[in-house]
Amino acid sequence: MxxxxxxxxxxxxxxxxxxxxxxxxxxxxxxxxxxxxxxxxxxxxxxxxxxxxxxxxxxxxxxxxxxxxxxxxxxxxxxxxxxxxxxxxxxxxxxxxxxxxxxxxxxxxxxxxxxxxxxxxxxxxxxxxxxxxxxxxxxxxxxxxxxxxxxxxxxxxxxxxxxxxxxxxxxxxxxxxxxxxxxxxxxxxxxxxxxxxxxxxxxxxxxxxxxxxxxxxxxxxxxxxxxxxxxxxxxxxxxxxxxxxxxGEKLGEISKEEKIKYALKHFNYLLEFKNEKVAILEMRTHASWYLKGLKGSVEVKKKIFKVTTKEELIKTLDDFSKV
Ligand SMILES: Cc1cc2nc3c(=O)[nH]c(=O)nc-3n(C[C@H](O)[C@H](O)[C@H](O)COP(=O)(O)O)c2cc1C
Known part of the structure; x- marks a missing residue:
């Protein structure tokens, strides 16, 4: 390889x-x-x-x-x-x-x-x-x-x-x-x-x-x-x-917790070099991709599209991982 x-x-x-x-x-x-x-x-x-x-x-x-x-x-x-x-x-x-x-x-x-x-x-x-x-x-x-x-x-x-x-x-x-x-x-x-x-x-x-x-x-x-x-x-x-x-073997399905963990990580990396407003805007798109197909994700995506602070975005994702 x-x-x-x-x-x-x-x-x-x-x-x-x-x-x-x-x-x-x-x-x-x-x-x-x-x-x-x-x-x-x-x-x-x-x-x-x-x-x-x-x-x-x-x-x-x-x-x-x-x-x-x-x-x-x-x-x-x-x-x-x-x-x-x-x-x-x-x-x-x-x-x-x-x-x-x-x-x-x-x-x-x-x-x-x-x-x-x-x-x-x-x-x-x-x-x-x-x-x-x-x-x-x-x-x-x-x-x-x-x-x-x-x-x-x-x-x-x-x-x-x-x-x-x-x-x-x-x-x-x-x-x-x-x-x-x-x-x-x-x-x-x-x-x-x-x-x-x-x-x-x-x-x-x-x-x-x-x-x-x-x-x-x-x-x-x-x-x-x-x-x-x-x-x-x-x-x-x-x-x-x-x-x-x-x-030669397949990995199992990626869990909801893992997907949310990486969405949060992605957001934190964005915050390291972009201002909060831009990072939130970009994360809206990425988060909807990370959450695609998860039960209840439609509602969470709607919430994410309304958040205006990094704390709100992190809390929305955190709360969803506990549901
Ligand atoms: C949103 C988006 C942006 C892209 N930007 C570039 C780019 O900057 N340079 C490039 O060579 N190809 C770009 N591509 C093409 C991809 O690199 C790739 O060739 C194409 O998506 C086919 O591969 P895939 O089926 O794995 O997506 C872009 C594709 C998409 C969907």
């Missing part, structure tokens, strides 16, 4: 996907406690970093517990991507820099030609990867989709360019930009990429259980797996997968 990206040794091959607005330091610490091998931090804009945006620089906040970490950047200009990579390297010393070539959001992909927009411009892909690889003394990885749309699936061609340009690993989320997050990811594309490059391939898309994790590893022969939405409110999924990979 151990795994290497460039010279970075990872304890296992199970990774957390970058998710904008979600994968901040608090969530990452929780996931790390579940044993994840590598964390990908949510994307930051190259231009915003180059313009010294405080909001973006704040997004680089990290505790040592979260390491090893890959910080993701997005942009479409090789020079400013290289400059942004240097800024990240100096400010947070991540183990890896990851380049986003999958974001489907119109403002990123269409207007700026960044994220998945780059899949339409293989020449630029090469220039960006080379520029970033030359700019920092750490491994550079790239996360791609299968292509722009169903008529232009080019993951294999793009992966070969990325490898040649010096990247140390590649993550494949096999949906087209046009698909967004709809439909199924086509794991055959992960397999095809794996068969065509020598650098490690990380497979991503629709892993929701330990069985899915094993299935992706077996079917695609990818070197590592990456999980995004399946971990929302369920960071325990990493523990389940790792336990299954190590022992």
């Amino acid at each position: 151990s795994f290497k990206i460039g010279n970075v040794k990872l304890e296992n091959n199970v990774c957390l996907a970058p998710m904008a607005g979600i994968c901040d330091s608090a969530f990452r610490r929780i996931v790390k406690e579940m044993g994840v091998g590598l964390i990908f931090a949510e994307m930051v804009s190259d231009k915003a970093l180059c313009f010294d945006s405080k909001k973006t620089l704040d997004m680089l906040y990290l505790t040592d517990e979260e390491r090893p970490i890959a910080q993701q950047i997005f942009g479409s200009d090789p020079d400013s991507m290289a400059k942004a990579a240097k800024i990240i390297y100096e400010k947070m010393k991540p183990e890896i820099i990851d380049i986003n070539m999958g974001c489907p959001v119109p403002k990123v992909a269409v207007k700026s030609g960044a994220g998945s927009g780059l899949l339409k411009d293989p020449d630029k892909i090469e220039k960006i990867v080379k520029a970033v690889v030359d700019a920092v003394p750490i491994p550079v990885t790239v996360k791609i989709r299968s292509g722009w749309d169903e008529k232009s699936i080019n993951a294999v061609e793009v992966a070969k360019i990325i490898e040649k340009a010096g990247a140390s690993a590649i993550t494949v989320h096999p949906r087209t930009r046009k698909q967004g997050y709809e439909g199924h990811s086509d794991w055959n594309i992960i397999k095809e990429v794996k068969e065509n490059v020598s650098i490690p391939v990380i497979g991503n898309g629709d892993i929701r259980s330990a069985d899915d994790a094993i299935k992706m590893l077996k079917e695609t022969k990818c070197d590592a797996i990456m999980i995004g939405r399946g971990a929302l409110g369920n960071p325990f999924l990493f523990k389940e997968i790792l336990y299954y990979l190590k022992t």
Whole structure:
């Protein structure tokens, strides 16, 4: 299960996907406690970093517990991507820099030609990867989709360019930009990429259980797996997968007490670097994910959406764990 990206040794091959607005330091610490091998931090804009945006620089906040970490950047200009990579390297010393070539959001992909927009411009892909690889003394990885749309699936061609340009690993989320997050990811594309490059391939898309994790590893022969939405409110999924990979056995159900314990922990981590109001707002979303499916959770969620102080939020969760 151990795994290497460039010279970075990872304890296992199970990774957390970058998710904008979600994968901040608090969530990452929780996931790390579940044993994840590598964390990908949510994307930051190259231009915003180059313009010294405080909001973006704040997004680089990290505790040592979260390491090893890959910080993701997005942009479409090789020079400013290289400059942004240097800024990240100096400010947070991540183990890896990851380049986003999958974001489907119109403002990123269409207007700026960044994220998945780059899949339409293989020449630029090469220039960006080379520029970033030359700019920092750490491994550079790239996360791609299968292509722009169903008529232009080019993951294999793009992966070969990325490898040649010096990247140390590649993550494949096999949906087209046009698909967004709809439909199924086509794991055959992960397999095809794996068969065509020598650098490690990380497979991503629709892993929701330990069985899915094993299935992706077996079917695609990818070197590592990456999980995004399946971990929302369920960071325990990493523990389940790792336990299954190590022992071949399944962990039991996660208890209500355990879920609430981690929701509270998550909230306390948020309070360490965000002000109370913002932490409460963010925790409303996370708490509703943690409590999903528990008996009586609908009422508790309603209460959580009304609380205005940290004491009230903690008491609401505490009281629910005693019911
Ligand atoms: C809310 C949200 C935010 C995301 N933000 C990013 C991002 O910042 N960078 C990126 O490469 N992918 C991002 N993604 C895509 C995920 O990393 C992942 O590729 C996708 O969700 C498929 O994996 P999953 O089925 O395990 O969720 C995001 C996905 C979601 C749902």
